[in-house]
Amino acid sequence: MYALAYERITALYAITADHQTALSEKLSALLDLGRQTFELDYSCVARIADDTYEAIATSPAPGLLASGDCLPLLRTYCSRTIVSPEPIGFDRATGSDWEKHPCFQKFRLEAYLGARILVEEKPWGTLSFSSRERVDRQHPREDFLFIKLMAQWIGHELEREMHVSNADRLKESQKTLEIQAALARASEISQSIVHAIGEGVVGVDDAVPHRIRFLNPAAQELLGVEEGEVIGQPLTDVIRRFPDAPGQTECLLSRLVHGQTFECMISAPGREMPFPAQFVSSHTLDDSGLVVLTVQDVSSRWEAAEQLRLAEQVFEYSPEAILVTDGDGTILRVNPAFTLITGYPPEDAIGRNPRILRSDRHDEAFYREMWRSLADEDHWHGEIWDRRKNGQVYPKWLCINAVRMAQGNTRYVALFADISERKAHEDRIDYLARHDALTGLANRRLLDDRFAKLAAAARRSDEGVALLLIDLDRFKQVNDSLGHQVGDQLLVEVARRLNVSIRAGDTVARLGGDEFVVLLAGIKTHRDVIPVAEKIQAALTQPVQTPLHLLHTSPSIGVSLYPWDGEDLDSLLQAADIAMYQVKAAGRNAWMFFEAQMNEEVSIRHRLESDLRTALERGEFQLHYQPQFDVGGGEVHAWEALLRWQHPVHGWIEPCDFIPVAEDIGLIIPLGEWVLAAACREAVNWGGQRRGNERLAVNVSARQLEQGDLAEVVARVLRESGLAAERLELELTESALMSNTPKVQQTLRDLKALGVHLTLDDFGTGYSSLAYLSTFTVDRLKIDRSFMRDIENKPNNAAIILAVVALAKALGLEVVAEGVETLQQRAFLAGNGCLKAQGFLYARPMPAGLVAGFMPGAQ
């Protein structure tokens, strides 16, 4: 009300210019004007004399005081005002000794604004305005100027009354002149108020083109112009509506000067960006056609409105459910996402308590903690299980904020999202991260967790945990010969069999490849492991039927025990691995407990491996040769190259001690190539008439055959050494042929095409399958020396030899007996059709240097 200076002045002018009305009425109107202007409830004009405060006029009447009421001056705020040349304003916030004042104690006044009235330049009384309501603001400078102006007018009016009563007309007219002067001064003051206020004020002609008459500093700053540049300019040259269509600004301004108020975006010459402005106009103020406009930058209000609109949009379109309750938890608002997630339409939710959403998954302590957090920190967030209207329980991520409102009450704003899908996805990812994709068994990560739990439980109950490390024998051959798909089928079946071999609480895991681990809980003694190990071994030894193949496999199992063989999973796996290695070395398909001394064997093996790796480059290998004779012993027809390793510390090491190691570590490939090249080179050097037609037999490992390039290697060695292909004979073991892959078959065909001879070594010791003999084009069978041993007392051995000889004859193959040590053995062979023989009876393996001069029967 009367916020603008010119409005106040105009209203004051309207009261004071009226000479017909009695002073008492004018005082009353003036007090009302002051109360509205200052927004204070009570007002009073008081005469102060002899320390007495006498109310002359009050508004409202009666209010705190009625006309004629007297108070001791000391008890009023006006005791200060009467002695102050400038008006005085108090409010609760600024009056430090406020509450001690007797007037506060009596009237409980919370705000006060007063100015003294001078009559004939002496303090006569006070004009004051007050309120019992708290006013949390300070009176602006304009209020002080205005109350002073009112007090001055009252002073003049009182003086005039006094003079009129003396019927001194002359003086009256003089006083009238003085009043006019006072009003002129008031106008000056009004101008200075306009100048001082923070709101933009622009005076323009009411006629088009609304030329600017004045504008205050606030308007200049707002519009970015200097007063000097724009006085006399049409207002439309200074501001334009944005975006503007021709004539639009002019149209708006003409509405404005005719009393309309509006807001729009405007561009002003000095401002970079358009901004929202509010225009308010007075009616034409005087005969000169002056219109006063106020202009205000209302960006912050627009922004606030914009924010509010945005917040509404967010509320409406948020994919997250939003729920607002009052301080007692009664639902006030819900958004569409809330309905979508919970199934409750707004009419079913509003007015009820969010307890309707509760599931029974959380106890009271959970909700207590939630409310504690809201009370102490105004915030709670977390995962919670709630129930939809249809009864379905689902997980959601909930975030609640307590919003403390200005009026002192509280609102709770809850946002939540349904995370069922995310949780299912996370569970799936977690499952995949902890399980083997092929078999569904635990993987290494889950095994770690399970072991940690079992070990902790074992510590509490003073028991142990057994770890069984299981490797499938000959799995690689299945994979290589029948393909990965069949290999996978085998692994899945093994996983199934392992699962059914254990109790609930035990764990089966796949570490990768064909390596499985079983953890057994509640182990009191190592004897508890035996039945399970035997059960697993029996289960995995049973053939596996896949759609196209019957697969024969068996497990090699190493067992270690917690806490005796290791305190952590790695140590236990290492111990079980050592035990498993021992099982493999001892012929596979068995299980074995880890024993401390196995560690020693492992370190010996490690030393052997590292020595073996350097032996080739250090030239520690040699070849010895053992001749093969006709059974009568009169004629040598071939020489078998046998590898020898002279270790710098341990001396001669037997091939059976290092060849399997060289195969395991892959060294057999370069080593085998070295043997082949050295043997061919040396055989060529024996030369001469005597040795020129004798064949050279070289052992070839299964690994060399599987490598796939053996035929090329042999061709190159023959080329480089100059040895005729038909003099070379390759001895292959049955196990080398077992994989029977297309690659192996091709290699054998290529070797035959080169013209070299192929011998099946150690015949009868492997899984002899007569199918090999028809599939592979071998030239000879070599009966293993184990059958020769004790032939006189072991009829079975003799029978096998006879069978092999008969088989060879039937297939048109040569047959050679190995390990012939006695004359009886030679006689047995000779008597049963075996024409070739090799053994200590004829000659022991000898260094290459002795071969050239070797004479049958001379040793």
Ligand SMILES: Nc1nc2c(ncn2[C@@H]2O[C@@H]3COP(=O)(O)O[C@H]4[C@@H](O)[C@H](n5cnc6c(=O)[nH]c(N)nc65)O[C@@H]4COP(=O)(O)O[C@H]3[C@H]2O)c(=O)[nH]1
């Ligand atoms: N008790 C007894 N033994 C006899 C008799 N006559 C020959 N021997 C031994 O029997 C083995 C014959 O070789 P193998 O069966 O191919 O068995 C060989 C062969 O499988 C492997 N080997 C030797 N050299 C090589 C090689 O250069 N490459 C590959 N891959 N394996 C080799 O090592 C095995 C053992 O070789 P060695 O220890 O040299 O043992 C040789 C030889 O010394 C006998 O009358 N009585």
